[in-house]
Amino acid sequence: MDFNPSLLALIPILPLIGFVLNGCFGNRMGRQFVSIVGCALPITSFVIAFRAFQALRGSESEAIRHTLFEWIHVGSFQVDMAFTFDGLSAVMCLVVTGIGSLIHLYSTGYMRGDKSYARFFAYLNLFTAFMLMLVLGDNLLVLFVGWEGVGLCSYLLIGFWHEDAANCDAGRKAFIFNRVGDLGFLIGVFLIFTLFGSVNFAEILVGVESISDVTAPASSLNSAMPMWGTVAIGTLITAITLCLFVGATGKSAQIPLFPWLPDAMAGPTPVSALIHAATMVTSGVYLCCRLMPLFSLSPQTLGVIAAIGACTALLAALIALSQTDIKKVLAYSTVSQLGYMFFAIGMGAYSAALFHVVTHAFFKALLFLGSGSVIHAMHHEQDMRKMGGLRRQLPFTHLIFIIGTLAIAGVPFFSGFFSKDEILFSGFFAAFHGHDGHVHFQDQLFWGMATLTAGLTAFYMLRMVALTFWGKSNVDDKLVDHVHEPGGWMPFSLAVLAVLSVFGGILNVPELLHWLPFVGEERTFLLGNFTGLHHAHTGIDLDALHKLEWTSLIISVGVGATGLAAAWYLYGPGRALLDGFVNGAGKKLVRISENKFYIDEVYQILIVTPFQFASYVMFILIDRFLIDGVMVGGSALVVRSFGEFFRRMQSGFVPAYLLTFGCGALVLLFIMMSLLNGAG
Amino acid sequence: MFSLTSCLYISAFLFSTGVYGVLGRRNILVVLMSLELMLNAVNLALVAFGRAYAAQDLAAAHTGQIFALMVIAVAAAEAAVGLSIVLLVWRRWQSIDVRDLCRMHG
Amino acid sequence: MEEFLKHSLFGLSGLLGVVCAVLVVTRKNPIYSALFLIVLLGTIAIDFFLLQAEFLGFMQLLVYAGAIMVLFLFVIMLINPRGDSLPDEGGATDRWVAFGVALLIFSLLFTAIAKSPRLKEFDSFPGMAAVPETVMGTPARTADHGSLTAFGYEMFTTHLFVFELTSILVLSAIVGAVHLSLRPRRRKREETEAALDSSHGREEHAHV
Structure with missing residues (x-):
C-alpha cells in the first residue's frame, strides 16, 4: 500500500491545529465547533497512523521516515525535526491516537457543563500533539520536545480547575517532580552525544552495535571524546542509562519520584485516563524500549x-x-x-x-x-x-x-x-x-x-x-x-x-x-x-x-x-x-x-524543609539584603542624595542661576587664558 | 587711538559692565538690557577682529560682520520672548523683580 | 586730517559708550537705563562705520535702536513701574559680589588683550584688501556702499546654513511670543465651554 511519508508529519500537526483553533477561537465559536474540531482532528490522526501502520506492515522496510525541516545544524551537531514510524512508534501512535480519540469523545459528554470547555479541548489536543511528537521523534531532541510538552500539558490539565488552590498545588508538584527527572534525562542526552556524537536513534544504535561487537574498530565511535579516555565505556553506558532512567522515573512515577501521580488526580477524570494512565506516564517505558540495545549493554542498570x-x-x-x-x-x-x-x-x-x-x-x-x-x-x-x-x-x-x-x-x-x-x-x-x-x-x-x-x-x-x-x-x-x-x-x-x-x-x-x-x-x-x-x-x-x-x-x-x-x-x-x-x-x-507509608512526610523532612530553610536564608541574605537593600535601596539612596543636593541648586531663583553662570564663565575664561599663555 | 586693542578694551569694559548689570540688578528690564549690552560688546569685538584681518582676506571681515548680524537677530528674538514673559509675570504678580521669577515653579 | 578725525571720533564715541554703559546698569528707573542704552547702541554703530562695516552699522541703528529698544520702551510704558513697584535693589553684599565677578572678568580680559603679542600686528587696521571687481558676473563696486555685494554673496553662500538656522530661531521666537501673549484669551474660551457643558449636560457634549 502506498503511503506518502510526508503524511507522517500530519499525525502530530493535526492535533496541534486543533489546539490553535480551540485555543484562539473556541470561546467564540461555541461548543459544537469545539467538540467537532477537538475530536475530528485526533481521529484523523488515528486514521493516518493506521494507514501508515498498514503500509509499514505491507512493506519490507523497517521504518517510514520523514524530515519536516532542518532544525539545528551546528558543526557536527546535526538535528532535524524528523519523524520515524517504525514498529514501536506505530504501536505507541495507535495507542495514543486511538485511546486519545475515544477519550476526546468521552470528554464531550463528561465536560459538557464546564465553563472552560474550549480550553479543556485545546489542552487535550495540545497534549495529543506533543505525545505524538514524543513517540514519533527521530532523535532524542524531538523526543525531548514532546517529553517536555506533555509535562507542560499535564501541569496545565492537573490544575485545570485552577480556582481551587489544591489543584494548582498538585499541578506544581507534578511539574517539579518531573523537572527532577528531566534533569537526569538531559544529562543522559548530553552523555549520549559525547559518546556517540549524535542524538539520532538510528545512529546511536549503530554506535551501540559497534560497542557490543568487540572486534569493531573504536574509530566508529565519536573520536572527539578525550575527556572519557580514562573512563571505561561500560561505566559510561551505565551512567547514561541510569540518567535516562531517572528521567523515566520522573515521567512514569517510579520510586522515588512517584508521589505526584496520585495528586495528579486533581485534574478532570478524562485527563487522568489519557495522561496519567494510558499515555504520558508510559513514555518512560517507551524511552527504555526505544533505546533497548543501549540498556541491554548495562546489566547494572x-x-x-x-x-x-x-x-x-x-x-x-x-x-x-x-x-x-x-x-x-x-x-x-x-x-x-x-x-x-x-x-x-x-x-x-x-x-x-x-x-x-x-x-x-x-x-x-x-x-x-x-x-x-x-x-x-x-x-x-x-x-x-x-x-x-x-x-x-x-x-x-x-x-x-x-x-x-x-x-x-x-x-x-x-x-x-x-x-x-x-x-x-x-x-x-x-x-x-x-x-x-x-x-x-x-x-x-x-x-x-x-x-x-x-x-x-x-x-x-x-x-x-x-x-x-x-x-x-x-x-x-x-x-x-x-x-x-x-x-x-x-x-x-x-x-x-x-x-x-x-x-x-x-x-x-x-x-x-x-x-x-x-x-x-x-x-x-x-x-x-x-x-x-x-x-x-x-x-x-x-x-x-x-x-x-x-x-x-x-x-x-x-x-x-x-x-x-x-x-x-x-x-x-x-x-x-x-x-x-x-x-x-x-x-x-x-x-x-x-498515610502512604509517610512518603510525603519523608519528602517534607528530607527535601522540602531544608529547601525552605535554604530559600529563607537566600531570601533574607540575597533578596532582602543584597538586592533590595544594597542594590535597589542603595541605588535609590545614591540618586536621592544627589537629588537632594542638586535640588538646592534648582531653586528657581534667577540671581543665583546668573551668579553661577557668571562664575562658570569666569572659570572658563581663566582656563582659556592659561592655555593660551602656555601655548604662546 | 583708533586701534584693535582700544576697540577690544572698550568691548571688554562694556561686557564687564553688562555682567555687573546682570548679576547685581534685580529689575528684569535692566537685566535684559544688560544682556543686550553684553551682546553688543561681543559684536564690537567681532567686527573689530574682522576688520583687522581684512588686510589679508576680505572674507574674514565679512565673516565677523555676518556673525554680528546673527547676534543681532538672536538678540531680537531674545528680547521678544523675554519681554513677553516679563509682561506675563507683571500681569500675574505685579512685579518685575528677578527674585519673584522663582514663584513660577509653584 | 582724516586720520585725526577718525581717531577723535572713535575716542569720543568710546568715552560716551563707557559712560552710558555705567549709567545703564546703575540707574534705578528702567526708563533712564533704556534711554542710555539707546545712546550706547548709537556709539557702537559709529564704531561699526569707522570699522568700515557700514551695512552692520545701519542694521544696528534700525534693528537695535529702532526695533528692540522701541519694544523695551513699549513694555516699560505698559508696565510703568515707579516708586514702590520698582524692585528693591537689595543689599550691598549682592552688588559687591556682582562687582567682584565683573571686575575679575574685566581684569582677565584686560590682561589677555594687553599681553597678546599677535594683536600688535594688526593693531592699526591696515588697509583693506581689494574688493573684487565682480561677484558672480555682477559688478561689485558700482556705488559707494562698500563691499555690500561681496558681503551678501558671502552670507548666502558660505554662511547660508547659519542664516537659515537664525531664521528658524526668529520664527520660533515669534510663535513663542504670540503664544505667550494669547494665553488670557484662551482661558476665556475654556470658561465659556465649561459654562456650555453645565447647561447642556454631559451626553450632548460627548456627542459633539
Whole structure:
C-alpha cells in the first residue's frame, strides 16, 4: 500500500491545529465547533497512523521516515525535526491516537457543563500533539520536545480547575517532580552525544552495535571524546542509562519520584485516563524500549530498574489497599502497573513491558472513564465510603468496572492476563532458571514481590468494585435520585475500551497458548515480533521452557484468584472479619497504608524543609539584603542624595542661576587664558 | 587711538559692565538690557577682529560682520520672548523683580 | 586730517559708550537705563562705520535702536513701574559680589588683550584688501556702499546654513511670543465651554 511519508508529519500537526483553533477561537465559536474540531482532528490522526501502520506492515522496510525541516545544524551537531514510524512508534501512535480519540469523545459528554470547555479541548489536543511528537521523534531532541510538552500539558490539565488552590498545588508538584527527572534525562542526552556524537536513534544504535561487537574498530565511535579516555565505556553506558532512567522515573512515577501521580488526580477524570494512565506516564517505558540495545549493554542498570520496578509495584499496591478515593485507588494502581513494566524491562523483557503498556492503556483508560461515569453520576463525589450499592442504578458502569477489574487482575484470557503473565514469567525465568545459567537471590526476591503485587492488585480492585457497587447504599439521600448512567458519546467510548480490554491480549499471545481460538502457531508474539523487541529465551529446550511457563502461569493465576476471592469474601459475607482486623491487630498497618507509608512526610523532612530553610536564608541574605537593600535601596539612596543636593541648586531663583553662570564663565575664561599663555 | 586693542578694551569694559548689570540688578528690564549690552560688546569685538584681518582676506571681515548680524537677530528674538514673559509675570504678580521669577515653579 | 578725525571720533564715541554703559546698569528707573542704552547702541554703530562695516552699522541703528529698544520702551510704558513697584535693589553684599565677578572678568580680559603679542600686528587696521571687481558676473563696486555685494554673496553662500538656522530661531521666537501673549484669551474660551457643558449636560457634549 502506498503511503506518502510526508503524511507522517500530519499525525502530530493535526492535533496541534486543533489546539490553535480551540485555543484562539473556541470561546467564540461555541461548543459544537469545539467538540467537532477537538475530536475530528485526533481521529484523523488515528486514521493516518493506521494507514501508515498498514503500509509499514505491507512493506519490507523497517521504518517510514520523514524530515519536516532542518532544525539545528551546528558543526557536527546535526538535528532535524524528523519523524520515524517504525514498529514501536506505530504501536505507541495507535495507542495514543486511538485511546486519545475515544477519550476526546468521552470528554464531550463528561465536560459538557464546564465553563472552560474550549480550553479543556485545546489542552487535550495540545497534549495529543506533543505525545505524538514524543513517540514519533527521530532523535532524542524531538523526543525531548514532546517529553517536555506533555509535562507542560499535564501541569496545565492537573490544575485545570485552577480556582481551587489544591489543584494548582498538585499541578506544581507534578511539574517539579518531573523537572527532577528531566534533569537526569538531559544529562543522559548530553552523555549520549559525547559518546556517540549524535542524538539520532538510528545512529546511536549503530554506535551501540559497534560497542557490543568487540572486534569493531573504536574509530566508529565519536573520536572527539578525550575527556572519557580514562573512563571505561561500560561505566559510561551505565551512567547514561541510569540518567535516562531517572528521567523515566520522573515521567512514569517510579520510586522515588512517584508521589505526584496520585495528586495528579486533581485534574478532570478524562485527563487522568489519557495522561496519567494510558499515555504520558508510559513514555518512560517507551524511552527504555526505544533505546533497548543501549540498556541491554548495562546489566547494572537493568538490575536497578528491576529493583525499582518491583519495589514501586509492591509499595503502590500496598498503599492502594486502604485508599478511599476512587481515583486515588486507580492512581496507585497505575503506579503499581508502571512498576510492573519497569520490572519487565529490568528482566530484559521489553516486549512484555510494551505489551503491558498497551493492555494497561486499554483497561486503565476503561477503569478511569468508568470511574468518571461514577463521579459524573454522583455529582463529583469521589469518596467510595459515600457510594455503595450503585449496581442497581448504574448497571452498565458496573459491567465496565467488572471487565476492567478482571482484566487488571489477570483473569485468564482477559487482556491483562497475557501481558501480566508474560512479565511474571520473565521474572520467574530469571529467578528459577537464570539468563546465564546462574540463579540470583535478588531475582527471586523481585519475582516474589511482583507475584505478591498481582494478588494485592486483584484484591484492591475488587475491593473498589465492592465498595462502590455492592453492599448497601451509603449515597447521600439528596443524590440518590440523581444518579444516572452517562449519555452521549460516553457509553460508546466505554464499550470500545471494554472490548479492547477483553480481547486486547490477542496482540501478543505467547507461543505456549497458540491453541487458543483465532490464534494459531504463526500468530504468536505479534506485537513483540512487529516491534522487534521480542527475544526468545535461549539456553533451554522447549519442553523445559513450557514446564516453567505453565508453573508460572498457574502461580500467577492462583495468586490473582486468591486476591479476588479474599476481596469478595472480606467485603461481602466476611465483612465482620475485616472490620475486626482493621480495628484490632492490623490497625497500625492500615494506618501506615492510609498515610502512604509517610512518603510525603519523608519528602517534607528530607527535601522540602531544608529547601525552605535554604530559600529563607537566600531570601533574607540575597533578596532582602543584597538586592533590595544594597542594590535597589542603595541605588535609590545614591540618586536621592544627589537629588537632594542638586535640588538646592534648582531653586528657581534667577540671581543665583546668573551668579553661577557668571562664575562658570569666569572659570572658563581663566582656563582659556592659561592655555593660551602656555601655548604662546 | 583708533586701534584693535582700544576697540577690544572698550568691548571688554562694556561686557564687564553688562555682567555687573546682570548679576547685581534685580529689575528684569535692566537685566535684559544688560544682556543686550553684553551682546553688543561681543559684536564690537567681532567686527573689530574682522576688520583687522581684512588686510589679508576680505572674507574674514565679512565673516565677523555676518556673525554680528546673527547676534543681532538672536538678540531680537531674545528680547521678544523675554519681554513677553516679563509682561506675563507683571500681569500675574505685579512685579518685575528677578527674585519673584522663582514663584513660577509653584 | 582724516586720520585725526577718525581717531577723535572713535575716542569720543568710546568715552560716551563707557559712560552710558555705567549709567545703564546703575540707574534705578528702567526708563533712564533704556534711554542710555539707546545712546550706547548709537556709539557702537559709529564704531561699526569707522570699522568700515557700514551695512552692520545701519542694521544696528534700525534693528537695535529702532526695533528692540522701541519694544523695551513699549513694555516699560505698559508696565510703568515707579516708586514702590520698582524692585528693591537689595543689599550691598549682592552688588559687591556682582562687582567682584565683573571686575575679575574685566581684569582677565584686560590682561589677555594687553599681553597678546599677535594683536600688535594688526593693531592699526591696515588697509583693506581689494574688493573684487565682480561677484558672480555682477559688478561689485558700482556705488559707494562698500563691499555690500561681496558681503551678501558671502552670507548666502558660505554662511547660508547659519542664516537659515537664525531664521528658524526668529520664527520660533515669534510663535513663542504670540503664544505667550494669547494665553488670557484662551482661558476665556475654556470658561465659556465649561459654562456650555453645565447647561447642556454631559451626553450632548460627548456627542459633539
